[in-house]
Amino acid sequence: MEAYIRHEQQMPETTTAEQDVVFDIDALQVDYGKTTAVKDVTLQIREHAITALIGPSGCGKSTVLRCLNRMNDLVPSARIGGKIHYHGVDLYGADVDPIEVRRRIGMVFQRPNPFPKSIHDNVAYGLRILGMKDDLDGRVERALRDAALWDEVKDRLKRSALSLSGGQQQRLCIARAIAVQPDVILLDEPASALDPISTSAIEDLMHELKRDYTLVIVTHNMQQAARVAEMTAFFSLEDGCGTLIEYDVTDRIFTQPSDERTEGYVTGRFG
Amino acid sequence: MRIGFSEELAQLEASLQEEGDLVLRALRAALNALAHGDEELADEVIRFDDEVDQRYMAIETGVQSLLARQTPVAVDLRLVLAVLRINLHLERMADYCVTVAKLTKLMGDLGVSDDRISRSIEDMGQRAEQMIRVALDAFANRDPERAETLVELDELIDVANRNATEDVLSLGDSAEEREYGLRMLVVSRCVERIGDHAVDIGEQIVYLVTGEFREFSDASNPA
Numbered sequence: 050m051e052a053y054i055r056h057e058q059q060m061p062e063t064t065t066a067e068q069d070v071v072f073d074i075d076a077l078q079v080d081y082g083k084t085t086a087v088k089d090v091t092l093q094i095r096e097h098a099i100t101a102l103i104g105p106s107g108c109g110k111s112t113v114l115r116c117l118n119r120m121n122d123l124v125p126s127a128r129i130g131g132k133i134h135y136h137g138v139d140l141y142g143a144d145v146d147p148i149e150v151r152r153r154i155g156m157v158f159q160r161p162n163p164f165p166k167s168i169h170d171n172v173a174y175g176l177r178i179l180g181m182k183d184d185l186d187g188r189v190e191r192a193l194r195d196a197a198l199w200d201e202v203k204d205r206l207k208r209s210a211l212s213l214s215g216g217q218q219q220r221l222c223i224a225r226a227i228a229v230q231p232d233v234i235l236l237d238e239p240a241s242a243l244d245p246i247s248t249s250a251i252e253d254l255m256h257e258l259k260r261d262y263t264l265v266i267v268t269h270n271m272q273q274a275a276r277v278a279e280m281t282a283f284f285s286l287e288d289g290c291g292t293l294i295e296y297d298v299t300d301r302i303f304t305q306p307s308d309e310r311t312e313g314y315v316t317g318r319f320g
Numbered sequence: 321m322r323i324g325f326s327e328e329l330a331q332l333e334a335s336l337q338e339e340g341d342l343v344l345r346a347l348r349a350a351l352n353a354l355a356h357g358d359e360e361l362a363d364e365v366i367r368f369d370d371e372v373d374q375r376y377m378a379i380e381t382g383v384q385s386l387l388a389r390q391t392p393v394a395v396d397l398r399l400v401l402a403v404l405r406i407n408l409h410l411e412r413m414a415d416y417c418v419t420v421a422k423l424t425k426l427m428g429d430l431g432v433s434d435d436r437i438s439r440s441i442e443d444m445g446q447r448a449e450q451m452i453r454v455a456l457d458a459f460a461n462r463d464p465e466r467a468e469t470l471v472e473l474d475e476l477i478d479v480a481n482r483n484a485t486e487d488v489l490s491l492g493d494s495a496e497e498r499e500y501g502l503r504m505l506v507v508s509r510c511v512e513r514i515g516d517h518a519v520d521i522g523e524q525i526v527y528l529v530t531g532e533f534r535e536f537s538d539a540s541n542p543a
Binding site for chain 1: 322323324325384385388389390391
């Protein structure tokens with residue numbers, strides 16, 4: 050009788066909570082000179098997910114992002130407190146090579162910044178520097194394909210990258226980042242300088258890329274975080290210092306945030 | 321193109337179709353339990369409602385998430401709203417199946433049956449099943465014309481439901497027969513309501529395709 054009505058029940062997709070931790074950030078504090086930019090940031094970033102850092106200007110979200118591949122090392126006055134473990138390894142440990150960190154953890158910036166070289170050489174640049182020269186053309190093609198740019202540029206690889214549109218340039222920068230086979234891609238406002246169609250293309254691309262990479266994105270555009278991210282961290286400025294207010298699955302941040310400051314920001318009532 | 325959004329929408333719609341399949345299973349099992357006085361199967365129908373409810377909640381949550389994160393507009397917005405409403409109609413249909421199953425159990429000890437009423441209920445049930453299939457197909461195919469055929473199908477169930485009263489009145493006067501008759505009237509009403517919900521789903525399909533919301537028939541001013 051039971052077999053008459055029972056059926057194979059479909060289980061929901063695996064939740065991000067079951068995925069591996071890529072970054073374990075514990076009590077992170079960043080000071081620039083005498084100014085504390087952010088303090089007491091504790092969160093875990095999970096593998097093959099898109100994590101968005103959102104919040105008003107000056108809340109420290111980009112500062113936190115730059116800590117994840119030691120870009121702040123390049124700022125003389127920056128001082129990092131707390132711990133960031135990357136796959137269990139202390140990212141700021143004495144034996145860690147920051148160059149290798151930046152190969153594994155690539156970055157894409159707000160404004161597309163291609164080198165004044167050919168499309169091909171932009172992607173090949175990092176590969177040559179890192180000695181990844183075998184099958185160079187194949188690697189360039191794969192990176193351009195993965196960045197959803199190949200079909201648009203395959204017939205003009207020798208032309209200057211600066212001849213591309215803004216949206217194409219940004220995808221070229223993503224191709225350049227993924228050519229060296231990173232593990233993580235950090236994106237700092239990757240679409241804020243682009244038109245809506247190019248923005249949509251970048252968002253679709255991020256959706257594809259998360260199968261192979263872990264992505265962390267800083268965005269001013271709250272709806273962009275809502276559209277693309279599985280996890281969202283909301284930062285705010287408290288007593289002049291960037292503070293992590295709430296970190297949760299994106300659904301929850303946008304339907305039932307637990308902190309009234311988050312609610313105020315996502316509903317547009319302040320911030 | 322918004323790949324992630326499109327995938328989420330497609331998943332929601334697929335989940336809704338699966339919920340429709342669950343309702344069809346529940347209805348068929350409820351009708352069989354009634355026809356054979358099978359209390360074990362009736363219990364199974366009652367338990368099975370948890371699965372429909374889980375599916376209902378998952379779709380409800382999915383719609384909430386989609387509205388909050390993806391700000392759908394135009395046909396996407398209409399689809400999300402249609403899914404939200406159809407989800408509720410399907411869940412209510414499953415609730416009526418549970419009521420039929422509970423009534424089946426209550427009638428188990430009466431020792432009364434009436435072939436004419438039983439045949440009529442089975443006939444109504446088959447029409448209700450057909451209506452659910454038509455509604456789900458019309459939704460999948462975005463076919464408002466097919467959706468409108470639900471009105472005629474529903475009319476047949478409505479007539480059968482009205483006739484049920486006369487059938488019940490022609491039963492004997494014993495306490496058992498009166499109880500049987502009253503409970504079968506409620507069963508008839510449940511199946512009739514399932515048909516009404518199928519028509520409501522049809523209205524959602526017209527809304528989805530045309531953007532126009534209208535009732536197929538005006539209950540307060542019947543033609």
